[in-house]
């Protein structure tokens with residue numbers, strides 16, 4: 001890109017997990033971690049928990065194998081510029097963007113991600129539903145410690161890693177300004193998203209999350225799925241065994257998500273996704289940010 005070209009961006013969110021959306025259909029942009037962190041900076045940049053680069057699957061080496069089934073690849077980056085495999089709120093916002101930009105029709109579509117294909121249902125307005133794949137749960141003896149308290153954590157992989165901790169009171173998660181200490185570190189060599197969960201009622205919980213690469217956010221879609229499945233197991237609900245789907249409402253600081261685990265083990269998430277603004281980067285600022 002030359003400094004005279006204006007690069008467009010949009011801003012969107014899903015339950016207040018907010019993203020800078022950068023359309024780059026032909027995969028021409030070289031977005032370093034530093035550039036992403038500058039764009040996501042809430043004071044000196046556009047600001048966001050993360051960035052969604054919109055690239056044709058065929059134009060991206062990590063997605064070309066999915067190009068036959070999904071025209072578009074979600075190149076997701078955390079706010080610090082690090083790469084993550086998957087983002088559940090992001091994929092709903094990504095689908096909302098594709099429809100908003102006239103790149104897809106309303107209805108069912110597939111989106112390529114680093115965690116594989118995700119099938120999405122997006123209508124002209126309203127909530128977006130995404131099939132998030134299967135959760136992989138394991139007991140690895142992980143313990144999370146914060147402000148003098150310790151809890152066992154459930155390890156859940158939703159394409160990306162999560163440690164789910166049940167607490168009596170979400171206030172026990174404190175300020176969440178830094179990654180809550182956990183051990184053994186070897187379970188999560190690439191870092192982890194940590195969810196604190198409290199009961200709200202039958203099949204209804206609330207959570208707070210410290211996201212790898214973004215800090216405390218107001219919502220995490222993959223985290224809400226991890227929480228729903230971990231809570232279902234704690235409650236003795238196992239759709240694969242009983243043949244009955246189980247749905248949990250998961251409240252986050254920025255709203256609420258509905259998560260259903262189906263008898264085939266796949267997890268569906270439904271929640272809002274909005275585009276709130278469109279703009280262009282100042283060319284001189286962007287040139288410096290990309291340098």
Ligand SMILES: N[C@@H](CCC[C@H](N)C(=O)O)C(=O)O
Pocket residue numbers: 017050078083084085086087088089090160161193211212213214217219220221222223
């Ligand atoms: N906010 C996202 C998760 C984004 C990725 C995560 N921080 C990671 O590094 O795994 C969501 O909605 O799932």
